[in-house]
Amino acid sequence: MSRYARQIAVPELGPLGQARLRRAHVLVVGAGGLAAPVLQYLGGAGVGRIRLVDPDRVEATNLHRQTLFRDADIGVAKSRAAAAAITALNPDCRVEAVVAALDPANVDALCDSTDLVLDCADSFAASYILSDACRAADRQLVSASVVGLDGYAGAFCGGAPSLRAVFPDLPQRLGSCAEDGVLGPVVGVIGALQAQMALALLAGLDPSPLGQLVTFDGRSLRSGKFRFADTPEPERGPRFLAPSAITAADFLVDLRAEDEAPLMRPFARRLPATAFGPGGPIPATGQRAVLCCRSGQRAWAAAERLGAVWDGNIFLVALGDPNGDIP
Incomplete structure (x- = not known):
C-alpha cells in the first residue's frame, strides 16, 4: 500500500x-x-x-x-x-x-x-x-x-x-x-x-x-x-433517440442544410427549426416527431417550437459530424 x-x-x-x-x-x-x-x-x-x-x-x-x-x-x-x-x-x-x-x-x-x-x-x-x-x-x-x-x-x-x-x-x-x-x-x-x-x-x-x-x-x-438538491424534475422534455431506432412511420425532419450533409433518410423532410410553431407542420395522429441535426441543439430548439403547438412525443437525434465523431 x-x-x-x-x-x-x-x-x-x-x-x-x-x-x-x-x-x-x-x-x-x-x-x-x-x-x-x-x-x-x-x-x-x-x-x-x-x-x-x-x-x-x-x-x-x-x-x-x-x-x-x-x-x-x-x-x-x-x-x-x-x-x-x-x-x-x-x-x-x-x-x-x-x-x-x-x-x-x-x-x-x-x-x-x-x-x-x-x-x-x-x-x-x-x-x-x-x-x-x-x-x-x-x-x-x-x-x-x-x-x-x-x-x-x-x-x-x-x-x-x-x-x-x-x-x-x-x-x-x-x-x-x-x-x-x-x-x-x-x-x-x-x-x-x-x-x-x-x-x-x-x-x-x-x-x-x-x-x-x-x-x-x-x-x-x-x-x-x-x-440543487431540492430542484424538481421537469414533467416532460425531449429525449434523445439513436439513429438506428428511426422508422419509416416517424415524422422525420433533418434540420441540417443541404450543403451541410446529405438527407439522413430518403423519407425525411429537410426543414429549418424556424419552420415549426403556429401554422407550421405537425405530425399525423399516432406519429412521433423525430428531429435531427448535428449536435442536437437545433433539434431541441425545433422541439420547443413544435411542443408549443403539438402535445405528441418528440425525440431528438444528434447525428454528429459526417465522419461519425461525437458532435
Missing part, C-alpha cells in the same frame, strides 16, 4: 476509503481535455476499473489541453492512447478502451456494472443522454463542461436531481471548444474538480458533493458553488 500511503493518511479517506476505490468501476465518456486530469487522478488514486469511451483520434489541435497525449499519439484512437498512459501510470488500474460514440442505443450497456459515470464528452447530446440513463438506473453522474474561460462541474442523479432538472431549458446560445476556443488550464481546473467529486463519491467522503455544482471563471479566477 506504499503507493497510496499519502492519501490513506488523509483521515477522511483512510484504509476503508482506499478499499472502496480499489473495488470501484467507473465509466468515463470522452477522452479529451476534461478526461486528462480525471483519468490521471482516478488512476493514480487506485480506482480499480475504468471503462473509457471515445470515438475520436488524437489531433495536433488537441495537444494544448489534452495533456495525456504526446505528439507521437497523433492519429491514434484517443481511448486507446489514454488507456495506455493510465496503465503506465498505475498498472493496478484496469482500463477498458472502447472506440465508439455514445448514443441512446448503447448507453445502458456502457453504464452496465459501473458504480459511477463521468461525463467528459464536451457534447450537449451526450450529457443529456447520460443524465437520462443515470436517473433511470439511480446511478451517480459527475458531469462537467468548459467553453472559453468558463466551466462547471456537478454531481447529479443517484439520489440527487438530474442534469436535465438543473438545466431544463436550452440556452439562447451554446458554445463549443471548436467554435469559441478554450484555454487548457481552465479545462484542467474543471477536470480536477470533476475528479475530486468522483473520488469523494466513490470513497464515501462526508459531506458528499452530490447535488452540488461548482463554477469557475478563468477571467477573474473566481469560483462559486450552489446546491
